[in-house]
Amino acid sequence: MYKIGFIGCGNMGKAMIGGIINSRIYKADEIIALDLNECLLSEVKGVFGINTTRDTLYLAENSRIIILSVKPNIYNIILNEIKDKISHDTIVISIAPGISIKSIEDVIGSDKKVIRTMPNTPALVNEGMSAICISNKVSEVEKEEVLKIYSSFGIAEIVSEKLMDCVVGVSGSSPAYVYMFIEAMADVAVLAGMPRDKAYKFAAQSIMGSAKMVLDTGIHPAALKDMVCSPGGTTIEAAAVLEEMGFRSSVISAMKSCIKKSSKLTSK
Numbered sequence: 001m002y003k004i005g006f007i008g009c010g011n012m013g014k015a016m017i018g019g020i021i022n023s024r025i026y027k028a029d030e031i032i033a034l035d036l037n038e039c040l041l042s043e044v045k046g047v048f049g050i051n052t053t054r055d056t057l058y059l060a061e062n063s064r065i066i067i068l069s070v071k072p073n074i075y076n077i078i079l080n081e082i083k084d085k086i087s088h089d090t091i092v093i094s095i096a097p098g099i100s101i102k103s104i105e106d107v108i109g110s111d112k113k114v115i116r117t118m119p120n121t122p123a124l125v126n127e128g129m130s131a132i133c134i135s136n137k138v139s140e141v142e143k144e145e146v147l148k149i150y151s152s153f154g155i156a157e158i159v160s161e162k163l164m165d166c167v168v169g170v171s172g173s174s175p176a177y178v179y180m181f182i183e184a185m186a187d188v189a190v191l192a193g194m195p196r197d198k199a200y201k202f203a204a205q206s207i208m209g210s211a212k213m214v215l216d217t218g219i220h221p222a223a224l225k226d227m228v229c230s231p232g233g234t235t236i237e238a239a240a241v242l243e244e245m246g247f248r249s250s251v252i253s254a255m256k257s258c259i260k261k262s263s264k265l266t267s268k
Ligand SMILES: NC(=O)C1=CN([C@@H]2O[C@H](COP(=O)(O)OP(=O)(O)OC[C@H]3O[C@@H](n4cnc5c(N)ncnc54)[C@H](OP(=O)(O)O)[C@@H]3O)[C@@H](O)[C@H]2O)C=CC1
Pocket: 007, 008, 009, 010, 011, 012, 013, 034, 035, 036, 037, 040, 068, 069, 070, 071, 072, 074, 078, 095, 096, 097, 118, 119, 120, 121, 172, 173
C-alpha cells in the first residue's frame, strides 16, 4: 500500500510531491502518481524517484490517501471511475476550487473520508500556504496526519469550509499576483540599468523579506510601510503614485473577482 497517490501531476501535483520529497515526510517509494501526460509522468519519476502508473484503478485501490490534483471539471469523471475502489480507510483529498466535500460525497458516498484543501505552488520550495477542511468521517489522528503532510511543504491551517472561496483569493491564486508585481519591479530595474538576473533577485528577495517581517514581527503592515517612508524621502514619492494609480483598489477589485469566480464554481 502506498502512503499517498496523486492523480494529476501538473503544476500543483508536482509542487506538492516536490515539497513532500524535500521535507522527507514520505520516502519516494511510498508515493505513487499518475497523469495522462506521459512526459510529465516521466519527469516526476525522473526528478523525484517516485512510483508511477497509468492505471487509475490500481492507484485508487493501493493508495491510503488519494490527492485529486486535476482541474475541477475532471473531478466527477475520476471520482465515478474510482468510487468502487475507495475503501472506508481511504482518504480522498480535493485541491480544486469549487469542489465541496458534499459534491465528492455525493459521488463516492457520505460514509467515505473526504478532505477539502487549497494549497498553493510555493509548496514546491516548502513555503506553501494551505487551508484544510475536514469532514466528520475523518478521525483526529487522520486530521493530524494530513496537517503534517501539508505542513511539510509550508504552513497549513484548518479552516471552515465557508471560507474556502476567500482562501482561493488570498493564497491559492495570490502567488500569480505577486509574480506580476515582481515582474513589473524587475522590468523597471532593467529600465534603470540593472542586469535582468539581478533585477529578479533584488525584487523577489525584497518581497520575501517584507513578507517575513509581517510574519515574524507581528507589526501591522501599515506601520512597517511607515518605517520605510522617510519624511520628504524617496519611498513616499512612490507610495503617493501607487495611491494615485489605484494600487490598493486594483488589488481589492482583482481579489473580489477571483473570490466571486471561486464561489460561482462552488454553486455550480
Ligand atoms: N496551479 C495552482 O497554482 C493551483 C492549482 N490548484 C488546483 O489544482 C488542480 C490542478 O491544477 P494544476 O496542477 O495547475 O493543473 P495542470 O493542468 O498543470 O495539471 C493537471 C494534470 O492532470 C492531468 N489530467 C487530466 N485528466 C486526467 C486524468 N483523467 N487522469 C490523470 N491525469 C489527468 C492533465 O493532463 P493533460 O494536460 O494532458 O490534460 C495535467 O497534466 C486544479 O484543480 C487547480 O484548480 C489549487 C491550488 C493552486
